[in-house]
Amino acid sequence: MSRERAEELNRQWSGISPEEVLRLAAETFGIEGIAFSTSLGVEDQLITDLLHRQGLDLPLFTLDTGRLPQETYDLLDETRRRYGVRIEVLFPEASSVERMVSQHGPNLFYESIDKRKECCRVRKIEPLKRKLSKLDAWICGLRREQSVTRVGIGVVEWDESFGLFKISPLVDASEAEVWEYVRAHGVPYNRLHDRSYPSIGCAPCTRAVEPGEDVRAGRWWWEQAEHRECGLHRHQEQ
Ligand code: SF4
DSSP: OHHHHHHHHHHHHTTSOHHHHHHHHHHHHHHHHEEEEOOOOHHHHHHHHHHHHHTOOOOEEEEOOSOOOHHHHHHHHHHHHHHTOOEEEEOOOHHHHHHHHHHHOTTGGGTOHHHHHHHHIIIIIHHHHHHHTTOSEEEOOOOGGGOGGGTTOOSEEEETTTTEEEEOTTTTOOHHHHHHHHHHTTOOOOGGGGGTOSSOOOGGGBOOOOTTSOTTTTBSTTSOGGGOOOSTTGGGGO
8 A cells, every 4th residue: 555655655755846745845744744764875975955945944853874985974064054954873782883893894785795784784874763663754865866776766756675665856856967956056065075985974984986977886896886885775776
């Protein structure tokens, strides 16, 4: 039923503007039922700006894995100040991080895909799961052209991994369109984007990309492209 409802909403909301998607999402799920998950990437900054301009007072949250670049923390502060918003910051369970790092070391993610996924599970997925279990829908900044793992996504989907609706208002946007908006409206963005980091995650798992490389090529660059998701958007791996 939830899957059918997601398909129905996806048909209705496909092709409409991101502003309208956000407005409909707020109206459909209500302020108690939906939240925006921002990683502070450029797409997410655009969404924060759209919410602010429309006066849509939806809750915002972000995941602090404990391994983020300083530039991301700087942007978190700048965003809070610029928009006057409260951004809930979710941390991993301290005991789980202590156990993992004590057993496998601080750089376990370079040793195998399994250990990398374990680190993402502890630092990202578990905190996200705790948060999403209280919601009916979440908003995120996915775009289809971001990577081979994201080509099939819809504006509304049933998120099988976490059991709620997932809404991606920018699904049809191109990278050029995102940057055009951000520059035209003076939206604050991560300074790493100016240093050839199109997609930014944890510091040890993100590198700059070469000209012509896929925008996600700098994420977990030591793995094959089809593995390069952290599990937050797990079903796109299929
Ligand atoms: S991106 Fe890297 S450091 Fe961050 S949670 Fe995943 S494996 Fe760990």
